[in-house]
Amino acid sequence: MSTSTTSAFSWNKDDWASLSEMADGFDEYRPADSRALDGRELSLNARFVDSGDEFTLTHAFSEGELSWRTGEQAGTETYELFEMQPGLFYLHYRRSGEDHPVVVSAALDLTTGQVTGAVGELGLGPNPHLARQRWFQGQIAGSTATAADAHEPTDELIGRRVRYAYSGDDVYDHVYLNENLFTWLCIGGAELGVGDTDSCTYWKLRENTYLFSWLEKNVGVEGMVLVDLNALRTVGIQFGIDQQSGDLVNITMGSYAREFERTPSVDDARPGPTA
Numbered sequence: 001m002s003t004s005t006t007s008a009f010s011w012n013k014d015d016w017a018s019l020s021e022m023a024d025g026f027d028e029y030r031p032a033d034s035r036a037l038d039g040r041e042l043s044l045n046a047r048f049v050d051s052g053d054e055f056t057l058t059h060a061f062s063e064g065e066l067s068w069r070t071g072e073q074a075g076t077e078t079y080e081l082f083e084m085q086p087g088l089f090y091l092h093y094r095r096s097g098e099d100h101p102v103v104v105s106a107a108l109d110l111t112t113g114q115v116t117g118a119v120g121e122l123g124l125g126p127n128p129h130l131a132r133q134r135w136f137q138g139q140i141a142g143s144t145a146t147a148a149d150a151h152e153p154t155d156e157l158i159g160r161r162v163r164y165a166y167s168g169d170d171v172y173d174h175v176y177l178n179e180n181l182f183t184w185l186c187i188g189g190a191e192l193g194v195g196d197t198d199s200c201t202y203w204k205l206r207e208n209t210y211l212f213s214w215l216e217k218n219v220g221v222e223g224m225v226l227v228d229l230n231a232l233r234t235v236g237i238q239f240g241i242d243q244q245s246g247d248l249v250n251i252t253m254g255s256y257a258r259e260f261e262r263t264p265s266v267d268d269a270r271p272g273p274t275a
Helices: 019-023
Strands: 041-048 054-062 065-070 073-077 080-085 088-094 102-109 114-121 132-140 161-165 171-176 181-188 195-206 209-215 222-228 233-241 248-260
Touching: 019 233, 019 248, 054 132, 080 222, 080 233, 080 248, 088 233, 102 195, 102 222, 102 233, 114 222, 132 209, 222 248
Parallel strands: none
Antiparallel strands: 041 054, 041 132, 054 065, 065 073, 080 088, 088 102, 102 114, 114 132, 161 171, 161 248, 171 181, 181 195, 195 209, 209 222, 222 233, 233 248
């Protein structure tokens, strides 16, 4: 871990390390790519979480390429796929034909037939530097999965503090505060001493296994990671526009994790006057 001295903290994002500098090296602990779905086509009967609007999303996998279609939209992209547990995959790709940056990231559970993911977007008004995210869920056609058994939001991470090392230098602590907020703090690497509290979303995928996502208000990043606290491993993405250079940052990353003592709930440990 870096032994650099922590500098004075600043809320000014221009004083922070650039996104490109921050992300450099985040692939050191990334899990190996998977080609387990080559030759397969998966059709998803899906709905957007915010509106309930239904749609079909189909992915056809081949070596190094993914062909997708939904409604009248279609494309062929490079993609990244990781198998974190038997039958549990993390998928990420960019839709290259859009007039602004768009990515799709999702957890695919081929054992249960359930899928949860989000469409992430950048470059939209009125705040083009901020990432937007639209969640969807669905069931793989031909499986026995039903909408009633879709992945559920969870509070199981709330009160927990987990340390993530993305490389030999880059180390971050997460403290999960409540169902809407978490705090992150860099304790090693380019952002040493920088931290913030941002909005977040949690889904439970399997036992002690979660899909966790956040949107940073200061530098406009969409982050989404599949967290396996059984194996103490993660894989995920950061997607944002480097506000110092204007470059697009769209990376996949992985980490090793370590959990610390859990903070009790307020009902279990409410301060007050002694009797």
